[in-house]
Every structure is written in structure tokens, then in C-alpha cells.
Amino acid sequence: MNILLLGSGGREHALAWKMSQSPLCSQVYIAPGNAGTAQVGINLALSQNDFPAIRKACLDLDIRLLVVGPEEPLVRGIVDYFHANPVDGMPVIGPSQYGAQLEGSKAFAKAFMERHGIPTAAYREFDADNFEAGLAYIRQHPLPIVLKADGLAAGKGVLILNDREEAIGEFTQMIRQSKFGDASKKVVIEAFLDGIEMSVFVLTDGKDFLLLPDAKDYKRIGEGDTGLNTGGMGAVSPVPFADDQFMNKVLERVVKPTVKGIQEENIDYKGFIFVGLIKVQNEPYVIEYNCRMGDPETEVVMPRLASDLVDLLLATGNQTLASKQVKHDPRVACTVMAVSGGYPGDYSKGKTISGLDLRLPAGSLLFHAGTSKDGEKVVTSGGRVLCVTSYGNSIPEAVSQSKKVLEGITFDGMNYRRDIGYEFE
Numbered sequence: 001m002n003i004l005l006l007g008s009g010g011r012e013h014a015l016a017w018k019m020s021q022s023p024l025c026s027q028v029y030i031a032p033g034n035a036g037t038a039q040v041g042i043n044l045a046l047s048q049n050d051f052p053a054i055r056k057a058c059l060d061l062d063i064r065l066l067v068v069g070p071e072e073p074l075v076r077g078i079v080d081y082f083h084a085n086p087v088d089g090m091p092v093i094g095p096s097q098y099g100a101q102l103e104g105s106k107a108f109a110k111a112f113m114e115r116h117g118i119p120t121a122a123y124r125e126f127d128a129d130n131f132e133a134g135l136a137y138i139r140q141h142p143l144p145i146v147l148k149a150d151g152l153a154a155g156k157g158v159l160i161l162n163d164r165e166e167a168i169g170e171f172t173q174m175i176r177q178s179k180f181g182d183a184s185k186k187v188v189i190e191a192f193l194d195g196i197e198m199s200v201f202v203l204t205d206g207k208d209f210l211l212l213p214d215a216k217d218y219k220r221i222g223e224g225d226t227g228l229n230t231g232g233m234g235a236v237s238p239v240p241f242a243d244d245q246f247m248n249k250v251l252e253r254v255v256k257p258t259v260k261g262i263q264e265e266n267i268d269y270k271g272f273i274f275v276g277l278i279k280v281q282n283e284p285y286v287i288e289y290n291c292r293m294g295d296p297e298t299e300v301v302m303p304r305l306a307s308d309l310v311d312l313l314l315a316t317g318n319q320t321l322a323s324k325q326v327k328h329d330p331r332v333a334c335t336v337m338a339v340s341g342g343y344p345g346d347y348s349k350g351k352t353i354s355g356l357d358l359r360l361p362a363g364s365l366l367f368h369a370g371t372s373k374d375g376e377k378v379v380t381s382g383g384r385v386l387c388v389t390s391y392g393n394s395i396p397e398a399v400s401q402s403k404k405v406l407e408g409i410t411f412d413g414m415n416y417r418r419d420i421g422y423e424f425e
Contacts, residue, residue, distance in 0.1 A: 007069025010369035036368025091317020151183030234420035341413020
């Protein structure tokens with residue numbers, strides 16, 4: 001069958017790479033894709049938010065499965081669009097616009113967790129109407145204070161602040177000066193949870209679910225988890241501290257109540273649930289939900305998924321997931337992300353990337369993120385440019401191999417963290 005995948009990042013390259021291996025897949029198309037996805041499928045010059053053009057492509061190319069990679073089309077309602085304008089026999093992988101609020105609105109997600117008894121940090125929400133109450137709340141709130149833009153902010157709308165006056169200033173900028181645009185018209189203020197984070201990935205058809213390999217990503221730009229938040233500088237899988245006892249708590253207290261809540265509230269949800277967790281004194285708390293796979297976690301989760309992804313996605317769309325199982329590759333997988341100089345602030349694009357023609361060693365994979373073709377050259381087109389994922393028997397071994405491959409790849413201003421997985425050495 002022909003498959004259309006929406007998106008253009010490292011997540012989409014990893015998904016396209018995995019789907020292209022399935023005997024069920026005749027051709028994978030990626031819209032708009034990047035220079036890497038063009039190696040495993042056919043890129044289409046379509047906007048991921050142009051729903052009529054996407055539907056026309058589905059009809060023209062006999063697409064039998066539509067997979068939505070990034071969050072924005074989901075939050076904008078692409079699933080609802082295809083319900084209203086169906087392509088016969090073509091499942092769309094992703095939640096409805098209402099369900100996508102689990103990611104699109106921090107306040108919606110927190111209220112959902114509260115309704116279903118899912119452990120999360122205490123919170124309050126504020127906007128322009130109760131702005132002064134928000135200031136008063138910050139003045140009496142224990143430090144650190146966590147401020148979250150309610151809407152989508154490209155992974156940069158969360159601030160953890162140790163200074164009360166700074167928190168007041170940031171809160172003011174978010175609501176009154178639109179620091180994160182419309183995303184910060186409403187702000188969620190949370191209690192700070194002190195622990196270690198990880199990501200759990202659920203595939204659900206709205207009734208049943210499967211757990212994919214877990215992962216831990218590294219958001220800060222600087223080594224030792226310092227500096228500004230990014231979209232992710234690397235990831236490891238599996239997570240060493242997520243033993244059977246802890247994961248059973250996650251399953252019983254978080255995953256099952258989440259899927260049950262989706263079912264009880266009649267939310268149309270056939271796709272991925274990314275559960276961002278924090279382990280506090282061996283107890284799991286939910287930091288956030290995402291309504292799609294994470295990036296760069298997908299770049300370690302897909303290599304460790306030993307099952308046929310297309311088969312699982314079809315079962316998701318047809319609500320027959322109960323008949324499927326997930327198999328995991330027993331090896332460790334670690335990815336290291338190379339980013340543009342200046343990222344996550346201002347950065348230049350169009351830098352020529354050298355070394356992409358080098359033969360990869362066995363056990364290493366190269367996934368493109370912010371790349372494009374300029375004639376015969378591959379050039380940078382984003383902040384996060386590419387990543388190398390390697391298998392290994394341990395996290396240090398896999399990270400070391402990924403860094404060794406990155407030493408042979410260069411572009412002007414290239415930067416990457418050399419300490420991914422540092423706390424597990």
C-alpha cells in the first residue's frame with residue numbers, strides 16, 4: 001500500500017525509515033520531508049497544514065494510510081477534516097482536534113489528569129482576566145516556580161525560575177507582551193517537581209493500547225543539562241531507572257487511566273500518546289502529554305521497535321490493536337543531535353553539510369532533521385539539523401559510537417552535546 005507521512009523533521013525520517021521496511025508498504029510519501037526522507041521515500045512539496053491539498057494528494061496517489069507526524073496539523077484539526085471529507089478506506093493516525101488539546105492546551109491536559117486521578121504537579125491557570133491574581137499567586141508560591149505557556153510554543157514555552165521577581169517579569173511578558181504569541185495568552189503555573197525525567201510512548205486505537213520502547217531525551221543546549229531549552233539534543237533508550245516495578249506504576253497509575261479517560265469521554269483518538277514523566281522518589285508524575293511521537297526520542301524508539309510499524313498503525317486505525325504485540329530490540333540505542341550555531345536562538349541556514357557520503361559503520365543510523373537539497377548539495381534548513389543513532393550493549397558504548405560518526409560530518413557552526421546519557425555512565 002501507499003502511505004503518506006506528514007512532517008519534515010528527524011521524527012519523520014525515523015518513521016519513514018521504519019515504515020519503508022514493512023512488506024505492507026509499497027511506497028512511502030513524505031510531505032514536505034527533508035533531504036533524508038528523500039532517501040527512503042518520495043518527498044511531496046505540500047504544506048503539512050494545507051488539508052485540501054493533502055486530501056487531493058491522497059486521492060491522486062492512492063494513499064491507503066495517512067500518518068500525521070507533528071502536532072500542529074493535529075491541533076488544527078486534520079483528523080476532523082478527513083472525517084468530514086473522507087478518503088474511502090484510509091485511516092488517519094492521530095487524535096481529533098478535541099483530543100489533540102492534550103498537547104495543544106496545558107490547562108486542558110491538567111484538567112483531564114485531575115478528572116481521572118492521574119498524578120501530576122499542583123497547578124493554577126491564569127490569563128489577562130485574572131492577571132493580578134496570578135501575580136499574587138507567584139508572590140506566595142514556593143521556589144522554583146514553573147511557568148508554562150498554555151498553547152504550542154515549539155518546545156520552548158516552559159520556564160523554571162528560581163527568582164520571584166524574574167518569575168513576575170516572565171509571567172507579565174507571557175500574558176501582556178505575548179512572549180510566546182497566542183500560546184501564552186493563558187499561563188499554567190505549576191509546583192516544581194524534583195526528579196529525573198523520561199518519556200513513555202503509547203499507541204492506542206481509543207479502546208486498547210500498546211507500549212512502545214521508552215526513552216529519555218536531553219532538552220538543554222549545554223552539557224550537564226545547562227543553558228536554554230531546545231527541542232531536544234539527544235536521547236537514550238531504554239531508560240536504566242525504569243525497571244519493572246516503576247513501569248508497573250506507570251502502567252497502572254498513568255497509562256491505563258489515560259486511555260480509560262479517553263474512552264469514557266468519547267474522545268476520538270487513534271494514534272500516539274507521548275507521556276512526559278518525572279520520577280520523584282520512585283513515584284511517577286505526568287509533566288505533559290503530547291499527541292504524537294517525540295523528537296529526538298523517535299530516533300531511538302523506532303530503531304528499537306522490532307515489530308512491523310505499518311501493521312501496528314493499520315490495527316490502530318481499524319481499532320484491532322488488541323490482537324497485536326510489540327517486540328523490542330534488546331540492544332541500547334542512543335542518538336546525538338547536531339544543531340546549527342546559535343540554536344535555540346538565532347541561527348543561519350543554507351550551510352553546506354559535508355561527510356554525508358561517508359559509509360556508516362554497522363549499528364549506526366543517520367537521521368536528517370533540518371536539511372534540504374540545494375542542487376546536488378545538502379544544506380542546513382533548521383536549528384536541529386541531523387542526528388546519529390547507534391546501537392550498543394550500554395549507553396556509553398552507543399553514545400561513543402554516535403559521536404565517532406558525527407566527527408566525520410561537518411557544517412559551519414555545527415554544535416552537539418558530547419555528554420548525552422552522562423548520568424548513566
